[in-house]
Amino acid sequence: MNKINARSGTFLDNMKLPVHRWFRYSAGFSAQWVEDEIIRFELESGKKAKLLDPFVGSGTACLSACALQRKSIGLEGHPFVARIGQAKNLWHLNSDEFVDSCLEIVDRARNIKPSQIILDNKGLLEKCYETESLQRLFSLRLAYEDLKTESAIWQLSWLNITSILRACSTAGTAQWQYILPKKNKSRVLDPYEAFLAKMDLMASDMKLSQKKGWGKTANIIQYDSRKNFVEKNFNLAITSPPYPNNYDYADSTRLEMTFWGEINGWGDLKHAVRPSIMRSCSQHSASDKINLDEILSNPELSPILAELQPATKELAAIRLTKGGRKTYHTMVAAYFYDLAKIIRNVYASLEKDARACFVIGDSAPYGVHVPAERWLGELALSVGFKRFQFEKIRDRNIKWKNRTHTVPLHEGRLWLIK
Ligand SMILES: C[S@@+](CC[C@H](N)C(=O)[O-])C[C@H]1O[C@@H](n2cnc3c(N)ncnc32)[C@H](O)[C@@H]1O
Structure with missing residues (x-):
């Protein structure tokens, strides 16, 4: 390649x-x-x-x-992430109608009195916002909810409000999207100004992409x-699938989902999000209460079982020596089981001679190396792909939370040819 x-x-x-x-x-x-x-x-x-x-x-x-x-x-x-993607996919709508919907929202919001606003879930939101900012954001939400119709244009106004929530918060955001209520940031935007600025940006991008054809x-x-x-x-x-590196995708939009009243706290992710995403973090595998032997006995995993099984046993043993007792052993097994099914589905949906590229990285939970690209390549061969090839992009030396390991890691593109 x-x-x-x-x-x-x-x-x-x-x-x-x-x-x-x-x-x-x-x-x-x-x-x-x-x-x-x-x-x-x-x-x-x-x-x-x-x-x-x-x-x-x-x-x-x-x-x-x-x-x-x-x-x-x-x-x-x-x-929630799907809804964001779907709203972006409405770039082709009429930008003037979008601007009108946003201006209506701001006008209505400015006339909502603080006494009319009842905050759902005070906990996380109060930790993340100054009182006045939160009132303004909620007045935008109330105005949006009052005004919205079935017209798709309102999905764009929804995205506008959703997309300014981080910029208007005093809380920091970790490199990987988690909200950090204890970490204050210095530059915080006013909600009305941020909403209007985003409206301008979105409207001009809509015109630009339409003009570009x-x-x-x-x-x-x-x-x-x-x-x-x-x-x-x-x-x-x-x-690019999740990597087996314990990033909790379910948690990536907790602030946004809490703001819209879709969840009341982290625990609600278990029902609201986890059932429809694959298992790639220990929080998810713990909540699924996975039986390791049962999952390893699935025939989909047989091409990598000789290496996967000892790795999971080692993780199960190390876990008992650690305070956090993270369920990396079941996470790793479930991760490859879920991806085996998805690789099979991708294979079935491709024409002959088609190619697939999976951007992927390996990992080393508790210092045990998980060679994701090679194992996924072997799973791909077992469902029928003719060959796989890994193109490295960069080395990574990720420090796992609260501990370090010395396993060199990398990231790259796994190419699969049907
Ligand atoms: C690395 S991100 C992909 C980001 C994407 N390339 C982009 O540019 O926005 C992986 C995504 O896979 C999603 N995901 C996890 N399990 C899934 C599943 N079983 N089916 C579909 N999507 C899933 C996660 O929610 C996450 O958004």
């Missing part, structure tokens, strides 16, 4: 790109890289790309396909990719 200079692993570059920049999703990858890959695929295969992303997150891959007027389908399990070619669906895919005949898959 040719080297491509654009970084596939980071969302940062997208913050300069129209539409992509509407919501900062730290877990995302580079939109420019996806476009480059689509173009390269077409040059090399002589076919028009039909793209699949089974972990579409905030919609990056699908929007890149729109920019090139190529058909795509994106699946995202997390209901983007195609209404993407379909973003809230869907658990472990279930069989309905749509087939893709010739390219570009995706």
